[in-house]
Amino acid sequence: MTNVNAIFLKQIIETFxxxxxxxxxxxxxxxxxxxxxxxxxxxxxxxxxxKLFAVMFVGMAPLTCISSIISEEKExxxxxxxxxxxxxxxxxxxxxxxxxxxxxxxxxxxxxxCGKYSGKDFMLFxxxxxxxxxxxxxxxxxxxxxxxxxxxATSVTVPVMMVFSFLPMISMFNESVEKVAKIAYSQQIxxxxxxxxxxxxxxxSIAVIAANCLLAILLFVAAFKKKGLE
Numbered sequence: 159m160t161n162v163n164a165i166f167l168k169q170i171i172e173t174f175x176x177x178x179x180x181x182x183x184x185x186x187x188x189x190x191x192x193x194x195x196x197x198x199x200x201x202x203x204x205x206x207x208x209k210l211f212a213v214m215f216v217g218m219a220p221l222t223c224i225s226s227i228i229s230e231e232k233e234x235x236x237x238x239x240x241x242x243x244x245x246x247x248x249x250x251x252x253x254x255x256x257x258x259x260x261x262x263x264x265x266x267x268x269x270x271x272c273g274k275y276s277g278k279d280f281m282l283f284x285x286x287x288x289x290x291x292x293x294x295x296x297x298x299x300x301x302x303x304x305x306x307x308x309x310x311a312t313s314v315t316v317p318v319m320m321v322f323s324f325l326p327m328i329s330m331f332n333e334s335v336e337k338v339a340k341i342a343y344s345q346q347i348x349x350x351x352x353x354x355x356x357x358x359x360x361x362x363s364i365a366v367i368a369a370n371c372l373l374a375i376l377l378f379v380a381a382f383k384k385k386g387l388e
Contacts (some may be wrong), residue, residue, distance in 0.1 A: 161245045165253025169227070173261070174321050182223050183261045186215035187268040193270050207271035207300060209351050210327060215265060217323030217344040221298035222315055224258045228387070229311035239240025246248040246388045255295050262291040265374035286354075294322070296374040303381045334339050343370035 173180055193207035203209075231237045240250060266287035303316065304322045305311035326348035328338035339345040347362040353360060 161240050161249040162253045166257050169257040179223050179225045182219040186211045187265045203274040212269040213326045213348040214323040220262050220291045220294040224298035225302040225315045229308040233307040286350045303385050326360050342368050
């Protein structure tokens with residue numbers, strides 16, 4: 159745990175130095191705050207922008223951040239130096255994964271407060287966001303592990319991130335896209351967030367998210383065994 163904590167604290171210290179990572183944590187919560195308070199349209203669903211940007215945040219921020227961190231440290235040989243200092247790959251991944259998850263959950267709190275969730279609804283919103291962020295972290299880690307440098311990681315991350323972050327929004331306006339989007343965890347996260355306040359959770363959404371999670375874990379294990387972090 160000492161090594162995990164050291165990696166975790168190292169990333170927190172570097173947050174304000176790495177503007178590319180920092181802006182991912184700040185951008186969508188800021189958009190939600192601005193749009194929620196500045197834009198008022200008749201007939202618009204309650205807290206439309208909070209729900210929209212929260213899902214985009216889940217599909218973009220954790221995925222982009224962790225793939226960028228891993229690929230950058232591989233390219234600069236920082237990982238090799240850490241491993242020579244008796245830091246194990248699992249400890250490193252747990253440290254940066256915990257860091258990205260915590261920073262994203264701070265953003266989730268901003269969304270929850272902006273959306274005026276309270277009590278049980280607040281806890282449910284945070285749980286849904288926590289699961290979505292964790293899934294995006296796994297996908298981002300797979301990309302970071304498989305790519306040799308930051309440029310190649312970015313070229314893979316951008317289209318993957320755009321699919322998961324924009325698919326739920328596009329599906330609102332296109333029934334054909336909506337049918338396809340149902341297999342993606344980000345779409346189910348969107349449905350669960352929009353369903354907060356109903357009597358029960360959608361079992362189909364939970365099943366799809368669980369299937370996505372299992373697939374992400376299997377791909378992560380396969381990538382880690384094949385590529386490692388060297």
